[in-house]
Amino acid sequence: MKITPEEISHVADLARLRLSSDEVEAMAGQLGDILSYVAKLNELDTEGIPPMTHAISIVNAFREDEVKPSLDREKILSNGPQQDGESFVVPRII
Amino acid sequence: MALHALTIHELQEMLAKGRVSAVEVARDVLDRIAKVEDKVRAYITFDRELTLEQAEAADKKLKNGTGGSLCGIPLSIKDVLCTEGMRTTCGSRILKNFVPPYDATSVVKLKQADAVLVGKVAMDEFAMGSTSENCAFGPPKNPWNIDYICGGSSGGSAASVAADECIASLGTDTGGSIRQPASHCGVVGLKPTYGRVSRYGLVAFASSLDQIGPLTKDVTDCALMMNVISGYDANDSTSVPREVPDFRNSLKDGLHGLKIGIPKEYFIEGLDPEVESNVHKGIETLRDAGAEIVEVSLPHTDYCVAVYYLIAPAEASSNLARYDGVKYGFRDMSSETLLDMYKNTRSQGFGDEVKRRIIIGTYALSSGYYDAYYKKASQVRTLITEDYRKAFENCDVLVSPVTPTPAWKLAEKIDDPLSVYLSDILTISANLAGIPGISVPCGFSAKGLPIGLQIQGAHFQEEKLLNVAYNLEQGLNISRLRPNNL
Numbered sequence: 091m092k093i094t095p096e097e098i099s100h101v102a103d104l105a106r107l108r109l110s111s112d113e114v115e116a117m118a119g120q121l122g123d124i125l126s127y128v129a130k131l132n133e134l135d136t137e138g139i140p141p142m143t144h145a146i147s148i149v150n151a152f153r154e155d156e157v158k159p160s161l162d163r164e165k166i167l168s169n170g171p172q173q174d175g176e177s178f179v180v181p182r183i184i
Numbered sequence: 185m186a187l188h189a190l191t192i193h194e195l196q197e198m199l200a201k202g203r204v205s206a207v208e209v210a211r212d213v214l215d216r217i218a219k220v221e222d223k224v225r226a227y228i229t230f231d232r233e234l235t236l237e238q239a240e241a242a243d244k245k246l247k248n249g250t251g252g253s254l255c256g257i258p259l260s261i262k263d264v265l266c267t268e269g270m271r272t273t274c275g276s277r278i279l280k281n282f283v284p285p286y287d288a289t290s291v292v293k294l295k296q297a298d299a300v301l302v303g304k305v306a307m308d309e310f311a312m313g314s315t316s317e318n319c320a321f322g323p324p325k326n327p328w329n330i331d332y333i334c335g336g337s338s339g340g341s342a343a344s345v346a347a348d349e350c351i352a353s354l355g356t357d358t359g360g361s362i363r364q365p366a367s368h369c370g371v372v373g374l375k376p377t378y379g380r381v382s383r384y385g386l387v388a389f390a391s392s393l394d395q396i397g398p399l400t401k402d403v404t405d406c407a408l409m410m411n412v413i414s415g416y417d418a419n420d421s422t423s424v425p426r427e428v429p430d431f432r433n434s435l436k437d438g439l440h441g442l443k444i445g446i447p448k449e450y451f452i453e454g455l456d457p458e459v460e461s462n463v464h465k466g467i468e469t470l471r472d473a474g475a476e477i478v479e480v481s482l483p484h485t486d487y488c489v490a491v492y493y494l495i496a497p498a499e500a501s502s503n504l505a506r507y508d509g510v511k512y513g514f515r516d517m518s519s520e521t522l523l524d525m526y527k528n529t530r531s532q533g534f535g536d537e538v539k540r541r542i543i544i545g546t547y548a549l550s551s552g553y554y555d556a557y558y559k560k561a562s563q564v565r566t567l568i569t570e571d572y573r574k575a576f577e578n579c580d581v582l583v584s585p586v587t588p589t590p591a592w593k594l595a596e597k598i599d600d601p602l603s604v605y606l607s608d609i610l611t612i613s614a615n616l617a618g619i620p621g622i623s624v625p626c627g628f629s630a631k632g633l634p635i636g637l638q639i640q641g642a643h644f645q646e647e648k649l650l651n652v653a654y655n656l657e658q659g660l661n662i663s664r665l666r667p668n669n670l
Contacts, residue, residue: 098543105501105546106508107539108527117543123602124544128490131560134567141562142569144422145378145392145618146643151421165285171515178510183522 091126093118187212188348189666192257192405195351199246199256206246206256210239210300213258217302217349220670226324226344228263229271230303238300245298252297254412259294260350262341263304264311265396266385267291270301274387275309275319275337278507278514278533288385289420290354290396290413297412302350305340309535310504311358311389313337314604315597316365318537323594326369327667328633332591335365341399342369347670352400352409356386358393359492360586360611363623366399367586367636370625370665372406372653373399377644378618379424382417390499391422393492393615402663403624403653407431410646426644434650437658439473444652445480445579450610456589459635462627463585466637469659470583470652480578482571487564488613493605494548494561495616500538501545507533540601569617572642581648582640585610586623590633610638620646624653625662 095114098121102109109117163176172179187195187209198204214232221227235258245251261267264274266284268291273279287295294301308318316339317323324339326332327347334343338355342365345353355362357375366373374397381396388394398409414428446467451460471477509515509529516528534542548557575582588607597604614621619640626637637656641649657663 097547101543101547101550104550105542106505106523106526106530107534107542108531109539113539117540120540120601121543121547124493124605125547127602128494128557128561131487131490131494131564134484134487134564136560136563136567139563139566141559142566143392143562145616146422146424148379148422148424151418151423153418161285166511168285169282169512171509171513171517180510181520181522181525 091122091129093122093125188216190351191401192254192351192408195257206239206242206300207236209256210235210258213302213350220347221349223330223670224325224327224343224347224349225322226260226305226340226347226349227303228273228275228306228321228340231270235300235302242298242300253408254294255298256300257351258300258302260302260305260341260344260353261291262307262338262353262355264307264356264387265291265354266387267301267304270304272304272387273321275307275321276533276535276538277320278530280514282513286385289382289417291385293412294354305344305353307340308337309538310387310500311337311356311361312500312537312541314360314364314608316340317594317598318535320535325594326591326633327670328370329631331593332633333368333594335368335591337361338365338399342366342371342373345369345371345399345401346667348666352398352405354396354413355399356394356396357615358390359496359615360608362397362399363586363611363621363636363638364608366623368591368634370634371399371401372403372622372624373397374406374410374622374646374649375614375620376410376414376646377620379422380620380644380646381413382415382420382423384417384419388503390496391503392499393496403650403657404435406622406653407435407650429647431647431650434647435654436651437655439470439475439652439655442475442652443579444470444475444477445575445582446477447480447482447485447575447582447584449482449485450584452588452609454588455585458629459585459587459589462635463637466626466656466660467583469656473655473659475652478579480575480582482575482613484564484568484571485609485613488568488616489605489609491561491564491568491616492608492612493544494557495565497541497545498548498558499545501542501549504538504542537601565616568613572617572619576642580641581652584638586636586638590629590631590635614640619643620649622649622653624656626656626660627662
């Protein structure tokens with residue numbers, strides 16, 4: 091299956107990745123091979139088969155809406171590449 | 185035998201009787217690491233002083249008889265599990281300096297049992313891989329022959345146990361990542377039923393497939409580890425509120441009344457003749473222990489790789505979106521806009537295999553392709569799960585090879601990702617269905633590389649797995665063998 095470099099670049103953009111033109115080329119080839127391989131799933135008739143997303147059949151785990159202790163602000167900020175003691179600091183968004 | 189070469193159960197007895205101290209055990213393990221780590225390269229982070237401190241604390245508890253079940257036992261932890269205050273990299277540059285502010289639940293349980301956590305071991309980046317060569321800090325080497333891969337993604341876990349650089353390890357398995365390296369390194373590795381062990385604090389790769397499990401020197405140790413790490417956790421919404429049995433009760437001789445199913449589709453065309461003959465020898469050993477052997481079919485086996493390599497990357501593309509340089513991990517500080525920061529951070533921080541899987545996953549979920557790829561794969565996942573349900577109507581457990589071949593040489597398949605994906609065919613289905621599976625050493629190739637035998641069971645039937653594994657181990661009597669050229 092042929093995947094174009096344009097398609098790879100578009101997907102990379104969606105995934106917030108920046109690929110070099112060499113990487114895009116290589117990725118297009120590899121993704122093409124992989125998609126050709128997974129196309130074998132089309133040999134199977136899955137009409138009416140429910141999709142499975144949960145390995146074990148359980149219901150949603152809810153809890154009462156009560157305030158419980160969380161993590162210290164200091165601990166949460168401790169791994170921040172840039173923080174001002176209150177929040178994480180990032181480059182301009184707009 | 186040297187202390188580092190002993191098992192959990194042997195050391196438990198010696199420590200309880202005061203024949204040896206936790207500090208002596210820790211020192212012996214640390215000396216062993218100093219001797220062989222240059223060759224094995226299992227560890228990403230370890231702290232000699234911290235290890236000895238924990239051992240000293242363990243000795244105090246042993247003295248007043250207040251020690252937990254793993255008191256004083258040195259363990260390694262796959263670097264994908266959060267350990268408070270100890271660097272956790274997931275084998276990635278993007279988390280090279282990340283120090284978690286909390287412990288994973290499974291780590292908490294090990295600490296509550298007073299285990300000594302020696303350090304964090306190597307793995308494929310974000311658990312994506314089957315050789316551990318995708319580790320940003322260098323691959324671990326197979327202790328049986330250091331020119332060969334350990335398998336992955338829990339390669340460091342398997343290697344550290346096989347090389348006696350720890351007494352046991354905690355790994356994770358999403359498509360075979362405990363069982364396959366266990367098989368390649370000649371140790372026992374168990375993937376529990378999905379929901380049996382809490383995933384809280386496990387850095388997520390594919391949330392519907394990931395499970396934490398032990399890698400140990402023998403089946404008894406596996407049961408002991410399972411007793412500690414299993415159990416319901418309110419912090420994990422996929423954790424199942426089900427009672428945990430004492431897994432030691434499974435360590436009984438004799439398999440009379442047990443039916444073992446051999447799935448014919450697992451004896452594939454590319455199966456290495458040495459793997460096949462060793463697994464057949466294992467099956468005969470189980471027959472000798474009293475089991476009845478029947479043939480069963482898992483008709484959709486051939487489709488499991490295609491299903492996995494759509495579902496797992498799709499889930500990963502979502503889980504790895506959090507690595508954006510905002511709150512933790514690497515950030516490209518030269519970026520001037522937020523979008524640039526995201527793109528530069530992720531592009532510099534992630535390795536090739538991770539990028540490849542994010543691309544596959546994003547593609548499979550994207551508008552226009554979702555039905556053809558992700559939904560289709562999820563439907564076939566239902567068929568695969570149904571195969572197991574039908575098979576278990578005719579048998580108690582399934583026995584098969586773990587991998588089509590023994591370990592291959594480092595760098596041999598580094599440019600052929602698809603061929604590596606195909607080698608996962610015998611382990612993937614268990615994750616898709618959520619059932620438990622264990623790899624037990626059953627022999628060696630002519631080149632001296634370990635070969636494992638896989639036992640799979642129905643949901644929450646780890647007891648049956650351990651029972652069969654125990655009888656195999658007793659019958660083959662190879663669990664004391666160690667690599668002898670380190």
